[in-house]
Amino acid sequence: MIRRIELLNFKAHGKASFKFGDGVNFIYGPNGSGKTSIMEAISVALFGSQWVRKVGGKWADYLRRGATSGEVKLYMSHMGNEILIVRKFGENGTTPSGTYMSINGSIIARGDADVTAAVINKLGIGIEEYRNLLYIRQGELRRVLQEAEYIDKILRLDEFDKLDELLRELLNELRAKRERVGGKWEELERRRQLLATKTESLRQRLAELEKKLGELAGVKEKYLEAERRYLKLKEQYVSLAKEREGLEKKFEELAQAAIEAERDLELLEKEIEEIKRASEELKGLPQIGDVEREYYELRQLISIAEKIPPEARSYDPVRLEEARRRLEEATKRLAEVNTRLELIRDVVRLASRAEGGVCPICGSPLRPEAVKRHELELAGLEREVKRLEDLVQQLRAEVRKYESLDKLYQAYKDYLKIDLTSAKRKLAELEELYRKKTETEKRRSYLTALVERERDVAERIKEVRRRLEENEKRIKEVSSRLSQIDREVEEVKSSLEEAEALYQQLRVKHDEYLATEALVRELKAQLKDAESELESVKTELEKMRGEIEKLDKALATGKNIRNTLGEIKPLARQILLRAINEELNYVFLKLRHKESFKSAQLVELNGRYVARISTPTGYIEHNLLSLGEQNLLALSIRVALARALLGGAPFMMLDEPTEHLDEEHRRRIVELVRDLTSVVPTIVVTSHLGEFEEVADVVIQL
CATH class of the missing domain: 3.40.50.300 (P-loop containing nucleotide triphosphate hydrolases)
Structure with a gap:
């Protein structure tokens, strides 16, 4: 396999x-x-x-x-x-x-x-x-x-014990539930009796209160009429009081507005007087010419003149011309010396190639004294060239310096002629004059604006006077209405006191009526709840009675099932053992190594399994067999179990x-x-x- x-x-x-x-x-x-x-x-x-x-x-x-x-x-x-x-x-x-x-x-x-x-x-x-x-x-x-x-476990017979244990636990749960339901049924029965007593008591109490409520029914209409009249008068009184309070507040506001208008009028009249004085002052203000442009131009010139560098002030244009002339002379002298230097160098070079004291070009004799003189002259000319080159560089630097100063001088040339002391004095005079003109113009603008307000202030004075007249008229109207309200309040107050006295008398009876009416409603609700609860308890009692009957039947059925299981398990074991022993004999006879072993059998004795071998002298139980014989029997039983339960051991x-x-x-x-x-x-x-x-x-x- x-x-x-x-x-x-x-x-x-x-x-x-x-x-x-x-x-x-x-x-x-x-x-x-x-x-x-x-x-x-x-x-x-x-x-x-x-x-x-x-x-x-x-x-x-x-x-x-x-x-x-x-x-x-x-x-x-x-x-x-x-x-x-x-x-x-x-x-x-x-x-x-x-x-x-x-x-x-x-x-x-x-x-x-x-x-x-x-x-x-x-x-x-x-x-x-x-x-x-x-x-x-x-x-x-x-x-x-x-x-x-072990064998019961293989045969699944232990499942009977597990099922019996499960049934036992289930029956215990059913008994506990039966006790709980029975206790609850008794509790509900006691509750039903209490609810029946309570319902009858509520019915009697309700009948008494409904009779009393009928006796107090006439008081309700009288009370409601007295309440309507009292509330109407109270509302009228409160309305008049609120109107009076509002008019008093309005009177105070009008009085305050009149005071503020008088104060505004006084201020405006003062402002008119100030405008008239400003008009007179405006006419007497002096006219000052245009000094602003002259002031700013002079200040600009002085500012530039003060920034002129000292070297520009001390510079003389003649210096640049003199430096350029000297540079030109030195350059010309350097060129002449260089020409002479080249000539002497050629002479010395030819003399160095002369043979036998004869010139290699013209054939003239060359004396040593002449050659020495030319060499000394060459050395002197080289020193002169070096001196002249240094001088030319120095003069060029000087020319550049003077050219820079000349450029600076030309930039400030027009401002060097200014006398700063006189110019600053003139600037101070112009500044003072300019300041006076500025102040005068500011004053003129202020006075002009003030004079221009004259018409507006006059209109505002008319408006304030109109407001004062209107306020005085409204104050008279408010005062008149206040007097009228005082009279109406006295009349309403007298009627209100009479209505309140009647209202308080009837209120006591009406409160008793309302309390009785509320109690009747409450008792009706309580009676309805009690009747509903009583019906619910009766329904629950019937339901529990049915559940108790079902639980009693279930307990009886469970006991019967346990008894049946106790009878089935031994029967199932006998059936399985017969099938196993048939296979065991077949396997054992195939595997046995002793002819004296006639058969093998698995039996149950006193709640335990015993495997035994049949011999001519009788049965031998497995615990009396040798170790090898026990192994033989154990293997035979396992194969027999496999054949009986699985149809064979593959x-x-x-x-x-x-x-x-x-x-x-x-x-x-x-x-x-x-x-x-x-x-x-x-x-x-x-x-x-x-x-x-x-x-x-x-x-x-x-």
Whole structure:
């Protein structure tokens, strides 16, 4: 059934592939080489996250150290179909896109949960059957004989106990609810009686108050008429008082306005007098000519003259002409000396090439004294050239200096003739005259503006006088209305006092009427609420009575179900044991190594399971068998359980079944595994010893 498994970064395996075949598949290698990891990889491939949670691990435990992702591929054959299960995973779980199951090349499921469901559906193997029957982990071979509840767990008979416990808890909850509902029903019944008493009392009290309300009904109309008259007179009185207050305020405002108008009139008359004086003064103001232009022109000249540099004032244009003349003479003298210098240099050069004291050009004799004289003259001329060149440079600098001064002199030439002392004196006189003219013009402008206001002030005086006359007229009107209001207030006040006295008398009776009317409304509302609450309580009582009946029925039904479950569990165990024993005898007879062992049987004695072997001398219970015989019986029971529950054991995996056994018992386990292939087509077994090599059909050495 299991054909091949491919691993990538799974525990100790980086990249590996292992092939399996029918018969015994022996995985051989030292401890820590990854034998158990192959079986774990098959488990992970089949059940994914369910297996990881079942063994209490996490995905990171299956990942090779340093790797970020791993992958398991399991190839199987089942009922003529080729099945491939792939699960790609990381530290936090499988990758949906890399987890799938295919049959004959067609993908039928994707994702962790869907692939696991497809495995269970197609192979007919659940995780509990796989873990307890098909995958026997190290040290768990004889667990089926040692733990009393182990077989019940495989047969799912423990589910009856779980269901019974659930029913017991449910019945306890129902009893508690029955007690709560019964207590609430009693409380509501007491409340119903109290509400009935309260409703009758409210009806009696309401009848008394309605009778009293009828007796006080006539007072209401009289009170309302007296109230209307009283309020009307009070409103009239308040209106007159407010009007009087407003007129008094208006009178004060008019009086204040009259005072302000008289003050304004007095100020305007003073302003007219001031305007007349200004008119006279305006006529006597002097006329001063245009000194402004002359003042600013002179101030400009003085400003420029004061800025003339001292060197411009002391400069004489003759100096520039003299410097230029001297430069010209020195330049001419330098040219002459240079001409003579070139001539002497040629002479000296020719004399240096002369042979035998004869000139090389004309053939004339050259005396040493003449040559020496020319050399001395050459040296003197060179010194003269140097002196003249320095003089020319000096004179050129002097000319440039005088040219700069001359340019400055020409710029200020027209201002050098000004007498600053006389000019400043004249400027002071013009400034004083200009200041007087400015002050006079300012005064003239002010007086002119003042005189121009004369007509406007006269108009304002007329307006103020008109306002005074109008205010006096309105003051008389207000005074007249105040006198009239005082008379009306006295008349209304007398009528108001009479109406108020009657209103207060009737108010006491009316308040009693209103209080009674409000109490009647309140009692009606209370009666309505009490009647409504009473009906609600009655409805709730009926509802609770029905709920109590339902709870009583549910409790009776729950008790019956528990009793039935207690009867079904032993019956189910007997049926399952008969089916298991049929398979057990078949398997046991295939695997037995003693002819004296006639049959094997699994029975229940005093609440525990006992496996026993039939011999000619009687039954032998499993705890009296040797270790090898116990292993035989344990394997037979597991295969029988698989055949009874799954229809057969398609494969079986044993992890280190010979661990901690001596040589004789290891040999018997090897023989047992070999014989097991007669009832189980594919067996995978691991060991760090080589005892299975002789019986193995496929050997995988790590």
